[in-house]
Amino acid sequence: MAVSSASTFQTLNPTPTKTHSELRFNQNQLVHYGKTTTTTCRCRRISISCSAEEDKTVVIGLAADSGCGKSTFMRRLTSVFGGAAEPPKGGNPDSNTLISDTTTVICLDDYHSLDRTGRKEKGVTALDPRANDFDLMYEQVKAIKEGTAVEKPIYNHVTGLLDPPELINPPKILVIEGLHPMYDARVRELLDFSIYLDISNEVKFAWKIQRDMAERGHSLESIKASIEARKSDFDAYIDPQKQHADAVIEVLPTQLIPDDDEGKVLRVRLIMKEEVQYFNPVYLFDEGSTISWIPCGRKLTCSYPGIKFAYGPDTYYGHEVSVLEMDGQFDRLDELIYIESHLSNISTKFYGEVTQQMLKHADFPGSNNGTGLFQTIIGLKIRDLYEQITTTRTAAPLEATKGLRNA
Ligand SMILES: Nc1ncnc2c1ncn2[C@@H]1O[C@H](COP(=O)(O)OP(=O)(O)OP(=O)(O)O)[C@@H](O)[C@H]1O
């Protein structure tokens, strides 16, 4: 198989592609110096086989309903690896893809097989599996994981149409984010780690109102109607994916304010599966114990209603899990270091890295509560997982060579 610089490739078919069957036919045909060839491999060292184990892309899945904080989470995650994430240079301005040095984030909306009109005609929502092409999703994520570039379709959220495809080169880390990363068993199998953002209905409603009314000019009635229209498909197809996730960030109304209906103070639970390869759950004070902690005092400023942490073992859809919980919000982010110093297994590279990341993005939604804190921690855990996977892969051939030498 040819090994070439991906930057010399162009898409073969720049004209609008209407259906995914055409796309599937074209997906691996790329033009290289005017010649048609099949696919390319990413090789980080010169003259190695394309199928080198250590070159494989690590794949992360992030599932959530629309407007539940996926983009914010992605910004926190890519920041952990350094460098800014940007849409593909010179490509479709409405591309949903974000590329940084280490990560490529693709939005699974790009695998909608029905455009906006098509969905309307057939009376299905975007959450319905019949509006999505899981065969193509599987083929392309698998190809990228194996080091092969693909031409991925683009769903244009501005026009509601399927645009001509864009070239996706295999990155070090591929994040697939959207409605269905864990829906199809074949795609699920490709994930090295998976996260589900579980936003309770009350909170989802409050966030949607805030964004769609304030920023997009929608009416309260239309927001209610759109949530209602999606509800049954959300329950049938999106929500069940959380049982497959390695980590779930659950966002609930606070329990610190009786009958709170403002939805500003949040109770956030980080549910972490035990026995996941390369992932050691975070713990508070003492691993495996059950703890309730009100940290407000001399080292942490808290105004009403205060802050409460909890930690302990539990079961979640039949799986053993550890749960770390934070209810309330921080008054002063710089004091977060006090909380950080009581958490273990947070995969930081230096003392205070969580606090530093949170301060760096103090303006992101959720920076003063458990959503920002747990998203940041999961970002650090993903970096650690990536480093462990790549170290294991590079060590394996060395071990094999040693074995041969000693034989
Ligand atoms: N942790 C948070 N705390 C408070 N509000 C939040 C939080 N996360 C997201 N939001 C609100 O939800 C809105 C949507 O967030 P974001 O764009 O990250 O979600 P998304 O899942 O990527 O949305 P979409 O899929 O619709 O693009 C934000 O503009 C903000 O109003």
Ligand SMILES: O=C(CO)[C@H](O)[C@H](O)COP(=O)(O)O
């Ligand atoms: O649930 C969604 C995921 O983001 C969108 O509603 C879906 O992709 C359809 O998009 P649009 O409303 O732009 O046609």
